[in-house]
Amino acid sequence: MALITGVTFANEHSVPFLAANGFHGSITTLGKMTHGIEIYLSQSNTVEISPDGKTAKIGGGIRARNLTDALWSVGKQTVTGACECVGYLGPGLGGGHGWLQGHHGLISDQYLSFDVVLANGNLATIDENSELFWGLKGAGHNFGIVTSVTSKIYDVxxxxxxxxxxxxxxxxxEEVYQLANELWITNSTAPEGLNHWSYWFIDPTIDPEKGVDTVDPIHTAPFHQLGPIMSQPQSGDYRDLAAWTGISLADGPCQKTGNANPRFPIYLQAYNPQAQKQVYDLFRETTTGPATPFAGSLSMFEGYSQQGVRSFADDASAFAYRSDNLLVAPLLIYPPSKELNEAAQTLGNRMRQVLFEGSGQPTLNTYVNYAYGDETSAAWYGSDSWRQERLAALKKKYDPEERFSFYAPIA
Ligand SMILES: Cc1cc2nc3c(=O)[nH]c(=O)nc-3n(C[C@H](O)[C@H](O)[C@H](O)COP(=O)(O)OP(=O)(O)OC[C@H]3O[C@@H](n4cnc5c(N)ncnc54)[C@H](O)[C@@H]3O)c2cc1C
Structure with a gap:
């Protein structure tokens, strides 16, 4: 109710407004919000499980870890973002990747209905009978503030x-990514529970059916033959995944450091080992040494399992990139200033361009939730003209005054 009043008040006084939850949004278009009303959703964090145990009504301000814990305590789970402090709706409105997507699909593939405050201040229930349902699942930041969502949940x-x-x-x-292509992408028989990630960190001192307690060597032995520096096996349960990958509540990405953390994402079909090498050299050269402001930066190579995502039709939602295999993103970390922002934009785009040219792909495909901000609407939501036209028509109908246009606005 307070939320409706807030949006109505903002509209009557022509004041911009923006919902906030996990504060992980980093796209530069958010910078256009120079003044106005922040609508902080943290109190909307309830989880109500249906009597049949198959769905849950989830508050629009819950975060991933809180949702996982609430469901886990009753033997349930659903697809959330991998990072524990990230919101549940923020990622899902842009599609939403997570550890369980190989089994069940994207975060947004779990959504059955939304309670959403629209641009005109009205609270509406949007489900599969509404044309807006499609748009909320992939381009959702453009259409409203979700107060609650009903999602599919599963027994653990x-x-x-x-x-x-x-x-x-x-x-x-080159050898590592050649092998990653061969083992996990080109002729993949990888199981739907297998996620393969890699990070690049430059450390000048040295140069993750049924559950499993060890990673089957079929997935790792060929890498051992390449001669790694070391390897570290660990076992536990689903809730340990975030800590193992450095994105738990206790890890750096969940702390406020004051640093800028822009990413320059690109979806790839497969690794191009030569392009990987070229970008690695550039990454190393520009993020190592006392003179660089970008020391401590990292590059992320996320190979989430795809079976669940592909069990939905390509046109099932506004998320355009079900057929891509890899989510890659150089991430530059630095203390923000005008000069460094410009330098980071140049460097990050240079790295992404090498990956794009090496991919041989005709279009730049980017994950909207990782986007830097200077990409096109076609790159965020898919270049197919039917996608662009469908989104433009929804925008014109549901948000004609472009109130929801701070986060990756539909062109
Ligand atoms: C460290 C880190 C880890 C990440 N991990 C993942 C991951 O595992 N999977 C993944 O898919 N993405 C991930 N992301 C990207 C993430 O999807 C986006 O950053 C997303 O915007 C974060 O949402 P938020 O609620 O946390 O952030 P916020 O900055 O609070 O919100 C981001 C945008 O979402 C809007 N929004 C939030 N909640 C609502 C709502 N209820 N209704 C309407 N609009 C809303 C806000 O208005 C804002 O425009 C990660 C990002 C970071 C920085």
Missing amino acids: QYPNYAIETIFFSGEKV
């Missing part, structure tokens, strides 16, 4: 997890 079927973290020196870049 895969409680145990294992990870093996294998460390390589930089000289192995």
Whole structure:
């Protein structure tokens, strides 16, 4: 109710407004919100499980860890973002990647209906009978403030997890990604519970059916043959995944540091080992040493399992990139200033351009929730003209005055 009053007040006084939850949104278009009303959703964090145990009504201000804990305590789970402090709706409105997507699809594939405050201040229930349902699942930041969502939930079927973290020196870049293509992408028989991620950190001192308690060597032995620096197997349950990958509540990405953290994302079909090497050299050169402001930066290579995502039709929602295999993103970390923002934009785009040219793909495909902000609407929501036209028509109908246009606005 207070939320409706807030939006109505803002509209009557022509004041901009923006919902906030996990504060992980970093797209530069948010910078256009120079004044106005922040609508902080944290009190909207309830989870109500349906009597049949198959769905839950979830508050629009809940965060991933809180949702996972609430469901886990009753033997349930659903697809959330991998990072514990990220919102549940923020990622889902842009599609939403998470550890369980191989089993069940994207975060947004779980959504059955939304309670949403629209641009005109009205509270509406949007489900599969509404044309807006499609748009909320992929371009949702453009259409309203979700006060609650009803999502599919599942019995915990895969409680145990294992990870093996294998460390390589930089000289192995081409071999490692050639092998990753062969094992996990090109002729993949990888199971739907297997996620393969890699990070690049430059450390000048050295140069993750049923649950499992060890990673089957079929997925890792070929990497051991490449001669890693070391490898670290760990086992536990689903809730340990965030800590193992450095994105738990206790880890750096969940702390406020004052640093800027822009990403320059690109979806890829497969790795191009030579392009990987080229970007690695550039990354190393520009993020190592006392003179660089970008020391401590990282590059992310996220190979989430795709079976669940592809069990939905390509045109099922406004999320355009079900057929891509990899989510890659150089991430530059630095203390923000005008000069460094410009330098980061140049450098990040240079790295992404090498990956794009190496991909041979005709279009730049980016995850809207990782986007830097200078990409096109076609890059965020898909270049197919039917997608662009469908989104433009929804925008014109549901938000003609473009109140919801701070986060990756539909062109
Ligand atoms: C460290 C880190 C880890 C991440 N991990 C993942 C991941 O595992 N999977 C993934 O898919 N993405 C991930 N992301 C990207 C993430 O999807 C986006 O950053 C997303 O915008 C974060 O949403 P938020 O609620 O946390 O942030 P906020 O900055 O609070 O919100 C981001 C945008 O979402 C809007 N929004 C939030 N809640 C609502 C709502 N209820 N109704 C309407 N609009 C709303 C806000 O208005 C804002 O425009 C990660 C990002 C970071 C920085």
